[in-house]
Amino acid sequence: MIYVNARFLTQKVTGVQRYAIEICKLLPKEILERKITFIAPKKAKLNPLFKEFDSIAVGKLEGQLWEQIDLPMFLKKKGNPLLINFVGIGPIWYKNKIMMVYDLAFKHHPEWFSKSFQLIYNWFIPMSLNNSKHIITDSNYVKNDLITTYNLPSEKINVVYAAPSSVFVKKQMNKEAMILMVSSLDPRKNMTRVIEAFDQLNIPHKLVIVGARGTVFSDLEIPEPIKKEKIKFTGYIEDEELVELYNKAELFMYPSLFEGFGIPPLEAQKCGTACLISNVTSLPEVYQDSVEYCDPRSVSDIKNKIYDVLTNQKKRNALISKGFLNVKKYNWNRSAEDFILIIKNNINKKVN
Template sequence: MRIGIEAQRIFRKKRHGMDMVAVALIRNLQQMDTKNEYFIFINEAEDPSPITPTENFTIVPLSPSPYPIWEQYHLAKAVKAYRLDLLHCTSNTAPFFCRTKLLITLHDIIYLEQLNFKEGSWYQRLGNLYRRWNVPGVVKKASYLFTVSHYEQERIVSHFGMDKNKVKVIYNGVAGHFKRESPERMEIIQGKYGLPDTFILFLGNTDPKKNLKGVLQSLALLEGRKVDFPDLVMPDFGKEVLVSMLATMGAPQLINKIHLTGYIPNEDLPAIYSQALLFLYPSLRESFGLPILEAMACGCPVITSNTSSMPEVAGEAALLIDPFEPETLSEGIEKLLKSREHRQKLIENGYKRPPLFDYRKGAEKTLLAYIQTLESK
């Protein structure tokens, strides 16, 4: 088989969730499949470290261009030029005019739901517009869809009215380097980012679903109740956005309780999870929620949401709160700050969750779907 994998963003310097999932899939396929030919299509190679080409895995940089043009023109053209038997698109969207068999990883359909967040950056809003235009058409062309949780599978099946057997659940997994780090490694990373000795960690962005506003409101509530809480460490945020949001909330002084680090490479995150007293992941809506498992693997107690996929991922190993009510998050933070015993129980239960989610099993299911697709008429 000649298999194409769309992995447009995996060689960029600042990789995030979907990029890391695609990297893990490709690495595992390299280990288990030495017979079929793979062509990994990327936009440009800013950082060539994620994937090393092998005899049957070829990295194909296509002309650098904005994503819609790259996908609809350059990728579609490459499918024909490389005489592919199938194309697997890993990031929700796909070329409309693709004459080969198509599989799509549809991480979520948040942008198609009535609960459609209209805030966020222009980049995020334009991305959602592109998905709203593209996804309804390409899912009809796909032989199979992959998604990352049973919750999201139900949402997709319900929204498109399609056969459930066409939507395969392939869980994300936790990369092997996510584990409790040594004190020496934690000290190095603490110095690198100037981290406080004790802190709460929040990973997110300005996309409204990540609930930055709710996190800041919960801190304001804690301050109002005279609760002594550690600084909040926030990677990959700009200060201007926070200052503006806090001013609007009437709590500008909270900027003094927030520690901004800039972008943190994936390889440094385990040491930061390992040092954090608590990890906050109170999203309004997720298709999976990989950072929940990453934090658990590093021995960090987690507070996350009781909505969408997050209870499916966290099980009983996290404190679940209502993300639409900042009061519940502030109460959850206060509860864990005051109870070392409760934090330790979450840590112990948390270590049991990541082994249930394995990238190799996911790659095996993906390869089987490739074979079934080519064997079907």
């Protein structure tokens, strides 16, 4: 038997949950004659995916307590089978697990997170990593960061890239005078500098910001914009509406200060929209020459790059073409194949 920690089915879908869902949809029923079962807290029954996956609900607790108490107790009764942990810390003392890590922002920038979150993650993630049979991450940037930060052996870590969902496609829609951002409302997404830069520009465009505030992040002080009538916060929206915004936008912005991969620009590229993103962490690895880059800590550079791309149709067309080529490098089917191979290679590996 192989179990998947499906606590992510109790959480709102952001980048890490989307990664887990997309890979899990492509996992077979069995790997090397071992049945795959999704195990989750009882609250997960509310998610339609609970029935789509071969799932069971166990225990009486929720959240971290379920993961650290109910889950390992259940696994011990089943003979300590292989566990796949896609999101969060995972049961820290359980060793027969493959653990997914998306980035180490909590380690390098604890000020971006709530005090309780960053304390828990900085205390328990190193333990869980050391107690894992194998680790998977979403970019070479994060792999190297794990090796350097926690002195982990390179052979213990594999990279499996993310990809855009099939729901994001180019539609026959006219572009509008709109700049689009898609991200959670947290400090590392850098929207305060974007708002400052936008306020300094004399352009007809509106700025649309899609995303909701997460409970794990520290408070984000959003400046009172001068052109507040031209800035719209939509909150969380469903993919069907998001596809239309991607298609209508003339420019997609992702000036993040820290990313382990960064899926939204791929979604925008798939919808035929030019992208302006930051030049830090994993983003140059993922996007190479298919985007315009900016210094995320410079309001003036963000402002100048926005103006340059929006006033240069030839550049936008070139970025759109390069975007379509770049997005072809990333495919959930290929990523799932890589993930399955890693599981096969670790099923019978002895637990230290």
